[in-house]
Amino acid sequence: MSDAPAPTADYRGAASAVERRPLPLITFERGSEVRVGADAYRLLQVHWHTPAEHTIDGAEFAAEVHLVHIGEGDQLLVVGTVYELGEADSVVQRLIDETMRAEAAGDAPRLDAAAFAPPAGGYYHYVGSLTAPPFSEPVLWWLRQAVGTVSPRQVEQLQALTDGPNARPLQDRQGRTILCCGG
Numbered sequence: 001m002s003d004a005p006a007p008t009a010d011y012r013g014a015a016s017a018v019e020r021r022p023l024p025l026i027t028f029e030r031g032s033e034v035r036v037g038a039d040a041y042r043l044l045q046v047h048w049h050t051p052a053e054h055t056i057d058g059a060e061f062a063a064e065v066h067l068v069h070i071g072e073g074d075q076l077l078v079v080g081t082v083y084e085l086g087e088a089d090s091v092v093q094r095l096i097d098e099t100m101r102a103e104a105a106g107d108a109p110r111l112d113a114a115a116f117a118p119p120a121g122g123y124y125h126y127v128g129s130l131t132a133p134p135f136s137e138p139v140l141w142w143l144r145q146a147v148g149t150v151s152p153r154q155v156e157q158l159q160a161l162t163d164g165p166n167a168r169p170l171q172d173r174q175g176r177t178i179l180c181c182g183g
């Protein structure tokens, strides 16, 4: 177990663009950050994976949303939330609808950062790598212990926007320690 403090979020402002690299990344204006102890990390972009890239106690999930932040020395910090099949999630639906609309219209998604702000407690924490090229290390990962739900239709819509499933195959843990933080 770790005594590392869990991230606390202060998200303000709005989305600025949809960037295709080649998967859609929803970029955000400056003004949103998470803090871990004395360190601050600015929100850069939000994207998703279907199926999820993390398992929890061996359980697999339908989707995962990543909030990508950057701190001092270009240190990356990603907050992840996994979703199982169930009721539709309203924030995920806004993400889907505004990504579709903004890409068609060529303007910025109408999304408030605050809607994506992660709560203060309940995370798994480890130091790993990016799940998309260039897989550079290290990345500070904070995975929410709370599992959300998305509907089968939302999974279809998320996959339509990424031209199919886009999760990286599960990686060997390679001796990494996964720490549990927060409440």
Ligand SMILES: [Zn+2]
Pocket (backbone or CB within 6 Å): 047, 048, 049, 066, 131
């Ligand atoms: Zn990701």
